[in-house]
Each structure stands twice: as C-alpha cells, then as structure tokens.
Amino acid sequence: MRKSILIAIALVLSTGLWLNANAAQEAGAPFKTFNVYTDAKAPDNHYIPSGWMGDWGDMKYNDKFMEKPHGGTTSIQIIYNTNATQGARWAGIYWQNPPNNWGTRPGGYDLTGAKKLTFWARGDKGGERIEEFKIGGITGEYADSDVAGIGPVVLETEWKQFTIDLEGKDLSSISGGFCWATNLDVNPEGATFYLDDIRYE
Numbered sequence: 234m235r236k237s238i239l240i241a242i243a244l245v246l247s248t249g250l251w252l253n254a255n256a257a258q259e260a261g262a263p264f265k266t267f268n269v270y271t272d273a274k275a276p277d278n279h280y281i282p283s284g285w286m287g288d289w290g291d292m293k294y295n296d297k298f299m300e301k302p303h304g305g306t307t308s309i310q311i312i313y314n315t316n317a318t319q320g321a322r323w324a325g326i327y328w329q330n331p332p333n334n335w336g337t338r339p340g341g342y343d344l345t346g347a348k349k350l351t352f353w354a355r356g357d358k359g360g361e362r363i364e365e366f367k368i369g370g371i372t373g374e375y376a377d378s379d380v381a382g383i384g385p386v387v388l389e390t391e392w393k394q395f396t397i398d399l400e401g402k403d404l405s406s407i408s409g410g411f412c413w414a415t416n417l418d419v420n421p422e423g424a425t426f427y428l429d430d431i432r433y434e
C-alpha cells in the first residue's frame with residue numbers, strides 16, 4: 234500500500250518535471266543570431282539587396298568595399314547622388330527574400346524570438362542623413378507580418394551601432410529583412426555611407 238503511494242507520487246513528480254522541461258524549451262530557446270550581412274561572401278548572409286526604390290539610377294552599391302570595415306574584411310558602400318534620375322527625389326534599398334519579392338510571392342523568414350536588429354553604419358564625410366532604417370513593412374498578398382524602424386539617423390565618420398527594437402513584434406514572416414531610405418532635400422550634396430554587421434539577435 235505504502236509502496237504504491239510512493240510510486241504514484243514519483244510518477245506525478247516526474248510527469249511534472251517533464252512538462253516543465255518542455256515548457257522551458259518552448260519559451261526559453263535562445264534565438265540564434267541571424268545575419269543579413271557580415272562580409273561580402275559570408276555563407277550565412279540572408280536576404281538580397283534587390284529592392285531599389287525611388288531614384289534607383291542615383292545609387293551605387295558595393296558590398297565588397299575593403300577600406301576600414303567594421304568587422305571582417307569588407308563592408309557595404311552606398312553612394313547616393315542627387316541627380317534625381319527618375320524624378321523621385323528620394324531613394325532606398327530593400328533587402329528581400331526571395332529577391333525582388335514585393336509581397337507577390339511567399340518567402341518571408343520566420344524570425345520569431347529575435348529581440349532586435351542591430352547594424353553598424355558610418356558616413357564618408359559625416360552628417361549624411363538617412364531618413365529611415367527598417368525591417369518588414371512589405372505589403373501585398375504575402376505581406377510582412379510586421380514593421381519596425383528608426384530614423385532619421387545622422388551618420389558620423391566613425392562606425393556606430395544602431396538598434397531596431399523588435400520586442401513585441403510579429404516576426405513570423407518577414408520578406409523585407411532590412412531597408413534604408415533617404416532623400417536629396419536632407420542630403421543636398423548626396424550621401425556616401427557604409428554598413429556592416431547587420432544581424433537579427
């Protein structure tokens with residue numbers, strides 16, 4: 234009699250422990266760092282900078298820029314001039330998955346568990362003003378599940394880290410993994426700037 238009670242208690246306790254362990258795994262599994270860009274040929278980069286917007290003819294993009302990277306061997310150099318080639322007077326680039334996906338195709342990553350997106354940026358002369366850095370926000374049939382951003386941001390010549398807070402965001406489907414946009418009114422002489430170590434963490 235006594236022995237069977239002990240066995241029953243042991244069973245209840247071990248079931249409880251097992252349930253607790255399961256719950257902890259579901260709630261507490263740490264988010265694995267998810268890179269958008271670290272170096273030009275890094276195999277674990279995600280998203281493609283395919284979404285050129287506004288005056289796309291005014292931009293030059295080089296993801297193999299070797300001078301003074303923040304980390305590794307390369308950073309991204311973006312040159313934006315003020316010709317207003319398409320007449321938009323603004324420009325920007327979306328990093329997308331799959332490339333050129335404006336919400337017409339599935340392909341967003343599930344980034345649930347990420348607390349923030351961080352990236353490093355610097356300006357060529359200092360004073361370059363980027364109106365917005367953001368993630369998500371692509372609309373359409375396969376719209377992104379949420380949007381988050383910061384800006385305007387004024388760059389300095391030294392590398393500085395920026396953070397987009399993702400707490401409380403629905404990150405279950407993000408096709409627009411990273412984006413920047415600015416305009417010529419706030420950059421009358423254009424803007425040359427650099428990005429590196431863009432990652433969800």
Ligand SMILES: [Ca+2]
Nearest residue numbers: 271304305307
């Ligand atoms: Ca780098």
